[in-house]
Amino acid sequence: MKDQEITIDGIDKIILKHLMEDAKTSILAIAREIGISGAAVHQRLRKLESNGLILGSKLIINPKVLGYTTLAYVGVHLDNASKYASVIKRLKEIPEVVECHYTTGNWAVFIKVLSKDNTHLMKILNEEIQFIQGVIRTETFISLDQQINRQIGL
Numbered sequence: 001m002k003d004q005e006i007t008i009d010g011i012d013k014i015i016l017k018h019l020m021e022d023a024k025t026s027i028l029a030i031a032r033e034i035g036i037s038g039a040a041v042h043q044r045l046r047k048l049e050s051n052g053l054i055l056g057s058k059l060i061i062n063p064k065v066l067g068y069t070t071l072a073y074v075g076v077h078l079d080n081a082s083k084y085a086s087v088i089k090r091l092k093e094i095p096e097v098v099e100c101h102y103t104t105g106n107w108a109v110f111i112k113v114l115s116k117d118n119t120h121l122m123k124i125l126n127e128e129i130q131f132i133q134g135v136i137r138t139e140t141f142i143s144l145d146q147q148i149n150r151q152i153g154l
Contacts (some may be wrong), residue, residue, distance in 0.1 A: 012044055013037065016054075019045075020151060023057045041080075068096075068114040070121050074129065075107030075139040084108060085132030090132045093154045096124050107139070117143075119131045 005019050008016070014034055018025045027045075031038040048054045062070075078087060092112060099112035103141060111129075115121040125138060 001123045006048075006053055008053070008154070015041055015044060015101050016048070016154055019057075020154075038058065059081045063114050067104070067116050070115045070117055071143040072113045072115065072121055073141045074125070075141075076109040076111060076129070076135055077106075077137045077139075080110040081108060081134045087132055089131070094124065094128050096120075097104055097129075105139065108117070111141065 004007075013033055015030055018033075019028050027041050028038045030040045032042070045054065063069075077085070078084065087109060088100060088102075091100055091109070096113050096115055097111050098114055101110045102108065103110045113121065113124060115124055121140070127138065129135060129138060
């Protein structure tokens with residue numbers, strides 16, 4: 001039943017909004033606010049997970065605190081679309097590549113790269129990404145500032 005459209009009611013929306021805002025919110029606190037039992041909240045969450053609406057939860061690290069201050073998006077041109085799988089396999093081995101998308105348009109692959117500075121980014125591009133067999137060139141866009149960071153609304 002995953003990836004199918006499901007219906008969520010007002011109680012589900014309240015639960016989800018609390019947890020989307022702060023995943024560490026107490027289930028009991030949410031239950032008290034809504035006026036239902038903690039077990040009922042857990043049951044609703046399990047149902048939303050089994051329906052594929054909730055994909056999981058994760059701890060988010062601030063990369064800037066670790067010294068990763070340069071964020072870049074890189075369009076990757078392939079010499080042949082059949083190289084896609086082998087290129088993705090190699091990109092997964094580069095820890096600074098934090099997102100990868102197979103796209104339509106100018107690039108076959110569009111990636112998000114975190115680096116410590118421009119010199120580090122240049123090293124990743126020149127010594128790793130551009131050495132992958134099948135990559136013919138890259139186009140890099142450095143993010144100056146992130147203005148929007150949100151999930152889709154309920």
